[in-house]
Amino acid sequence: TKYDWFSSVSVMEDLVSMDHNFLSTFGFYIEGRQNALNQLKTMKALLEKTASPINEPEKYIIHPLNQYSLVKRFALKWSKIEELLEVFRNENIRSQLNQMVAYIPDKSDLVGAAEAIVRLQKSYNLDINELVNGNVKGFTSGTFLKSEDCFRMGKAAFENRLFDLCEPWLNKSLELYVKTQKIKRDNITSLLDLCKQYVSLKHMNSRKWSSLSRLNVIFPLYFFSRGFIVYKGELDSESAESLQENNSKDSQENNTMSLDDYEKITDHSNLCLGNFTIVCPNDVKKQLKCYYFTNKQHPRLLLSPIKLEELWNFPHIVRFHDIVSDKEANAIIELAKPQLERVEGSDISGDNVGTVKYRVSSTAWFYDDASYVVKKLSQRVSDATGLTGYSEALQVVANYGMGGHYIAHYDHAVANDSDGREEHPQDQGARIATALFYLSDVPEGGSTAFLQPRIAAEPIKGSAVFWFNLFPSGKGDSRTLHAACPVLIGNKWASNKWFREFGNEFVRRCDLDRNS
Template identity: 35%
Template sequence: EVFTSLSDLQKVLLTEKDIALEIKSHIEMEEERLKRLKKVAEDYERHSQEALSDIEKHLGNPVNAYLLVKRFTIDWERIVDGLVKANSTDLIARLHNRGSEFPVQEDFEGAATALLRLQDTYNLPTAQIAKGELQGVKNSPEMTAEDCFELGRTAYNAGDYYHCILWMEEALNTLDTEVNKTADRALTIDYLAYSLYRQGNVEHARKLTKQLLELDPNHPRAVNNLRYYEKLLETADQEKKRGEEEDLPEIQNQRLLDDYRKGQEFKQYEALCRGEDIIPDPNKHKLKCRYTHNNRPNLLLRPLKEEEAFLDPRILFYHNMLSDFEIETIKRLAAPKLKRATVQNVYTGQLEPAFYRISKSAWLKEDEDAVIKRVNQRIKDVTQLDMTMAEDLQVANYGIGGHYEPHFDFARKDESSAFDTRVGNRIATLLNYMSDVTAGGATVFIPIGVKVFPKKGSAVFWHNLYRSGEGDFRTRHAACPVLVGQKWVSNKWIHERGNELVRTCGLSPYE
């Protein structure tokens, strides 16, 4: 699939350009053909006019008779085969050959779901998205009624009547303004009416179904549905009293959420992504910035700009971690290897793709390029941890609405995916931001209400475990959906083994 990373979607843009060229060259050929066909028609016309002006004289000439017959036999085949039949088989074949580069239905659904996710996370009004305005900036063309309709239909097919209502209403509004209508009003109303019913708005469903029957009196489903809605309304006593002409109650339309998403953590996650302050930091005034070289030779001439983002647990932000050249090299090495990111199933230990983690990632080994070696060394100097058991550098590129919902980087003890004792658990994480993100895409730590906004070349660092090796649940974090722009990160997961003497135990398990 391509929708999970913008890096792969970029290739689709190149395909699009090639296809435009193919189609244009085809049109040129076709125009040439039509020109010749027009000549044939004119020729026939001129000939018949001449002949009809004096039929007998004309046909009395055997050459004319011969030519007339030829026109309908030998010439005819040439005309029909060569000129009348549009020759699109070539084009069709060529376009089919490129089919492997095309996004597929799954990509469309992924992109549609991502757009709906962005709408929810960032509280975006439907009309604003349809106008191509995300966060007050107009960055895409306006959506047509059909674009809205297809988005609504994707939601409908997923049983998501909440978004279906929003987008079918938008499709109808847009249809009103369109000179060349791009969607079918009756079909749009059909979807909207049913979704309204599913969300508990029977009266609205009835009203719309009546409108649908006006447009299409023989609509089979509408006839049955209307009967069904009327019956429902008849049995509900209070509804009976309400005249149909009266104002209808306000439309009820609640987002359909599973139990986790109904809960507090998910609400806090979304609020943090929007940049809201959910928990005031009592130590904010104590946070410091400093230059540091950790007594490492490599850092002496290039001290780090270290900024405290949170004190306990300690979260550090480094302003100058990677150079543009290092970032470009890492991206170039990773691009051909990007694969849909997987997560470990806690029950089976299997790696599998998951809707709550949408990005593509790749692993880069140290010996692949001098830059990787250099970056790994810098991470070692910055974190002052032993890297013998650290994982390879992981590079991730987030696609449309790409995100990673709240999770821990460390393994819980009861997980079958827990790390081998030879490497130990993930003691710390260093996350490099390798692009600026125009809007969205923050890294947020939910229990402590910390939000870190990506800045190209910067990095964030934290310990996932207490000194005792116990998991620090306050480090639960997430990557917010990317609203506008690209998000590239690379991260290093550092493990316990080798760090026993570097980060020694404290007196209590929770320090």
């Protein structure tokens, strides 16, 4: 209950002390806010100084190191601001930021971004010093990698068992740390820890040297860096065995294959590097033609024939040039943008479906009636191939991510039965043929590699590559194994149209010879 202070002077002493107490609380409160505000100001100045250029963002983001830097900025800086804003309850900016934080890149994106850089480095033999200076095959970015970035790359390489890449990254990280001594305490501790893990894992069976001298040989700056920090040796307790166990447990838990495993299976890196003219042998080259194609005088194609380029003879792989106009390609991209979802796939056991490292892209699916442009495209490719889409003809539009790729695969389902074919519950049959449209140019990388003929088709905006996945007998043609090479520089948009067996029986008649 409220006290009537005016009724006793003596009790008013309490008021005096209350006055002082509250003033000091008030002072703390203001100081706290001031501190937070100052930190926020510093952070804002830093963010402004390092902001990505607002004009022509599409040019900025085609460089993988800029992509990495952008992801890092959100994953580390903006989430930090969220912490600072904790002090300011119920304020507009907080709720706005909370909403934003729900879908900005987080730490797992940063790991994915580092993995992408390492994947690109492996696929395209990128020079580590060039990368540190922001350069990728002559494309400069203005993004420079720091000690902690190199540590992140080393860790990504380590966790994907790309040990030959891990070592130089960790050494680079130590070198930059010694040079600048700018790295968070947590990070330098983890860096040194990772160096030790690396050495014990890599040289587990070698008894030639003690582990300390091995560390010294492999990471010459290890002990020097260690000297910089108050380092209590808490890492020494872990033995090589227990670290190993942890690692294998991790990969089982994630139930994903490492990049290394996939590389072993697919090994298309050299193909991705080369281009068609280099790998196409002369005897085949002589047989390949370019001509105007009317598909047996199809009326629409008589009016406007398609420029056809043969990329290979057996299997027959062709490219239709200028089959999509720039305007149509852009319209399809705009249509797809709001509907993109990260592609999922099954893990190596085939039991679990989720995000996978072997296919990094997002897709949107369309029926023919989604838009006039989609329908027109379907019609044009039907005119050119004679094949018709099944009743709900679908077209999938894909946008590749950082270092986005798709490892070697068949477009027709491959099951265990002797035909290499799967049951198709919707009764549409297997994917008889593929038309792969390129909706954007890609300055570097992103080719479609056919592993058996050993050719790589560059993404050329407006063109489509076409091939049959099945022999006329209906048996899968194993020569069609193909992969999407990692995108090095650029933003790759592609679109697939798959034709099914059913409805196309008279266009491509069954053959009794299983292998022709």
